[in-house]
Amino acid sequence: MSILKFLGKRLVFSIFVLFGLSLLIFTISRVLPGDPVRMALGPRAPEWAVENMRAQMHLDKPLYAQYYYWLTEALHGDLGQSLFTRRPVVQDIKEFLPATLELALFAGVIMAFFGILLGAVAGRYSNTWIDNSVRIFSYVGVVTPSFVFAILFLLLFGYILRWFPTAGRLSPGIARPPVITGMVTLDSLLTGHFATLGNALWHMVLPAVSLALGGMAQEARITRSTISDNLRKDYIASAKGFGVPERLVTLKYLLKPSLIPTVSILGLDFASLLGNAFLVELIFNWPGFSRYGINAMLRKDLNAVAAVVMVLGVVFIIVNILVDLVVAWLDPRIRLGAERGK
Amino acid sequence: MPTINNPMLKRRMEALRKGWYKFSKNPVSVVGLFFVLAVSFIAAFAPYIAPYPQHAGRFVNFADASQPPSWKHLCGTDVFGRDILSRIFFGFRYSLMMGVVVLSLVVPVGVVLGLIAGYYRGTWIDTVIMRITDVFLAVPPLILALAVCSVLTPSVFHAMMAVSLMWWPWYTRLVYGLASSLRNEFFVQAAEVAGASRSHILFREILPNCVSSIFTKMSLDMGWVILIGSALSFVGLGAQPPTPDLGTMVADGSKYLPDQWWIAIFPALAIMITVLGFNLIGDGFRDLFALEET
Numbered sequence: 051m052s053i054l055k056f057l058g059k060r061l062v063f064s065i066f067v068l069f070g071l072s073l074l075i076f077t078i079s080r081v082l083p084g085d086p087v088r089m090a091l092g093p094r095a096p097e098w099a100v101e102n103m104r105a106q107m108h109l110d111k112p113l114y115a116q117y118y119y120w121l122t123e124a125l126h127g128d129l130g131q132s133l134f135t136r137r138p139v140v141q142d143i144k145e146f147l148p149a150t151l152e153l154a155l156f157a158g159v160i161m162a163f164f165g166i167l168l169g170a171v172a173g174r175y176s177n178t179w180i181d182n183s184v185r186i187f188s189y190v191g192v193v194t195p196s197f198v199f200a201i202l203f204l205l206l207f208g209y210i211l212r213w214f215p216t217a218g219r220l221s222p223g224i225a226r227p228p229v230i231t232g233m234v235t236l237d238s239l240l241t242g243h244f245a246t247l248g249n250a251l252w253h254m255v256l257p258a259v260s261l262a263l264g265g266m267a268q269e270a271r272i273t274r275s276t277i278s279d280n281l282r283k284d285y286i287a288s289a290k291g292f293g294v295p296e297r298l299v300t301l302k303y304l305l306k307p308s309l310i311p312t313v314s315i316l317g318l319d320f321a322s323l324l325g326n327a328f329l330v331e332l333i334f335n336w337p338g339f340s341r342y343g344i345n346a347m348l349r350k351d352l353n354a355v356a357a358v359v360m361v362l363g364v365v366f367i368i369v370n371i372l373v374d375l376v377v378a379w380l381d382p383r384i385r386l387g388a389e390r391g392k
Numbered sequence: 393m394p395t396i397n398n399p400m401l402k403r404r405m406e407a408l409r410k411g412w413y414k415f416s417k418n419p420v421s422v423v424g425l426f427f428v429l430a431v432s433f434i435a436a437f438a439p440y441i442a443p444y445p446q447h448a449g450r451f452v453n454f455a456d457a458s459q460p461p462s463w464k465h466l467c468g469t470d471v472f473g474r475d476i477l478s479r480i481f482f483g484f485r486y487s488l489m490m491g492v493v494v495l496s497l498v499v500p501v502g503v504v505l506g507l508i509a510g511y512y513r514g515t516w517i518d519t520v521i522m523r524i525t526d527v528f529l530a531v532p533p534l535i536l537a538l539a540v541c542s543v544l545t546p547s548v549f550h551a552m553m554a555v556s557l558m559w560w561p562w563y564t565r566l567v568y569g570l571a572s573s574l575r576n577e578f579f580v581q582a583a584e585v586a587g588a589s590r591s592h593i594l595f596r597e598i599l600p601n602c603v604s605s606i607f608t609k610m611s612l613d614m615g616w617v618i619l620i621g622s623a624l625s626f627v628g629l630g631a632q633p634p635t636p637d638l639g640t641m642v643a644d645g646s647k648y649l650p651d652q653w654w655i656a657i658f659p660a661l662a663i664m665i666t667v668l669g670f671n672l673i674g675d676g677f678r679d680l681f682a683l684e685e686t
Binding site: 063064068070071073074075078079081182188192193194195197199201204205209210263307321322324325326328329332333343344346347348350355358359362366367 | 449523526527528530532533534535536538539540541542564568581619623624626627628642646650653655656657660663664667668671672676
């Protein structure tokens with residue numbers, strides 16, 4: 051099966067990339083000018099305490115040995131201790147990551163669905179007023195930083211119109227559902243707390259939409275141009291000539307192959323979405339991983355910074371593998387193992 | 393007086409004139425050019441055209457603090473009583489500087505690596521360069537830039553370095569794709585057979601055929617780099633107050649949001665206009681070069 055071989059290749063490649071990434075992150079986090087241990091313990095800690103902690107974190111050994119320890123411990127699921135919260139970093143990740151994943155997934159679905167929808171409609175009715183409005187929307191979406199969207203939405207829908215809450219994941223009076231996945235929406239769905247589910251979704255609308263708009267504009271632009279190109283292809287004309295129903299032509303013969311370029315850049319758009327979550331979470335006071343990451347960065351909390359970047363690297367790689375699988379499904383040349391391109 | 397009788401140069405001038413004609417026929421790119429020129433002009437002459445140039449730095453006047461937009465202060469004043477319009481004018485300087493410095497560092501490095509990797513496609517040189525590129529592309533650029541900034545003391549200069557460190561792989565990848573297909577073209581093979589040097593082949597034969605794509609990407613990237621730079625300042629890892637950086641101004645303003653909306657909104661609009669200008673020009677280039685290729 052070529053698809054398994056394809057997947058295997060991707061996995062091997064991902065492991066290599068993660069290894070390289072760990073090396074990069076390690077280098078970045080260790081070239082810090084100044085003494086992280088001294089910074090964590092404060093200027094008045096006795097010298098022996100500093101020495102102890104340094105030995106405990108292997109900071110007294112040469113760099114390659116430090117990397118070896120860091121990597122072996124990381125492979126055993128130990129990403130070290132946060133210099134600031136003094137808790138294992140893994141525990142912090144478990145607590146904060148689900149909130150961000152939930153937000154990013156929700157935003158990603160909005161981005162992909164509406165981006166493709168807008169692009170498809172604009173491409174189908176190209177050079178009409180619909181197309182022009184989608185084009186204007188795309189420009190606004192592409193040039194506006196997501197933190198600006200977040201601030202505008204907060205102001206308009208949060209403070210002026212009061213349609214949506216301005217901060218957090220749940221309203222103060224509502225209890226969190228029992229933790230299964232850590233994602234409030236999924237947990238409340240699984241345990242049947244539908245009021246909580248509604249409340250959680252309501253809190254998610256503004257941050258998710260501000261995250262999604264930039265990528266949505268990109269997706270819409272790309273889908274529009276492939277659709278309007280493919281619409282003029284001979285095979286569409288011949289399908290219509292054979293009397294294939296309009297709906298089938300549009301959905302199967304036009305839309306499916308036209309999605310290949312769109313889906314291929316979904317991974318990249320999801321990456322910038324994860325990056326922008328760092329800013330949007332700050333604005334909406336979203337108790338997530340990105341806010342944790344920013345705080346770690348502002349406090350120069352080495353282990354936490356390294357862990358945050360590594361985890362996001364893993365998430366990004368998983369998303370990209372999924373994207374590749376979808377592309378393989380859409381593109382028979384890949385699925386059937388034929389030579390790609392030229 | 394020497395006249396231009398170099399036929400090569402003449403032809404280039406002709407092509408340039410034709411390109412400009414097509415570019416100027418596209419209203420979208422002309423609007424973009426207008427925005428970019430306006431922003432550059434304001435940035436260059438900020439001390440002369442800003443209504444209150446002294447407000448760009450450390451200036452406090454609590455008597456005028458938090459004034460809404462008025463004829464005296466078109467965009468209002470911030471909590472220190474500084475004129476926001478004047479600070480935006482100076483803020484354009486930092487945004488443009490960010491874009492120009494980052495691209496002038498990143499493009500040469502990325503392009504040369506891409507040319508080499510593409511030309512030696514399939515050898516270990518290709519493998520080493522492209523695998524390193526993949527590692528850099530494996531994490532969202534903003535996050536890696538944030539991580540780099542976090543180990544340095546926050547400043548405009550360090551933010552520029554951090555973004556540059558993250559940005560070169562995009563050019564390497566772009567040029568790699570172009571160069572690895574161009575190297576099989578007849579004109580490259582002819583140059584090889586004629587005994588041209590490696591550097592001649594890379595820089596005189598292959599590079600000129602990549603220029604239009606690099607150029608298009610650069611003008612789009614000016615916008616992206618400015619966005620990333622403002623994001624870094626927004627979280628406090630880039631420019632530091634009292635520097636009138638647009639991202640910092642949005643961050644400061646967002647603290648006073650519902651009531652004193654003008655502190656955050658006008659700098660945000662300024663970022664959008666700058667990025668829009670470069671994007672429109674980039675699209676103009678893309679259309680222009682696509683037309684020439686067909």
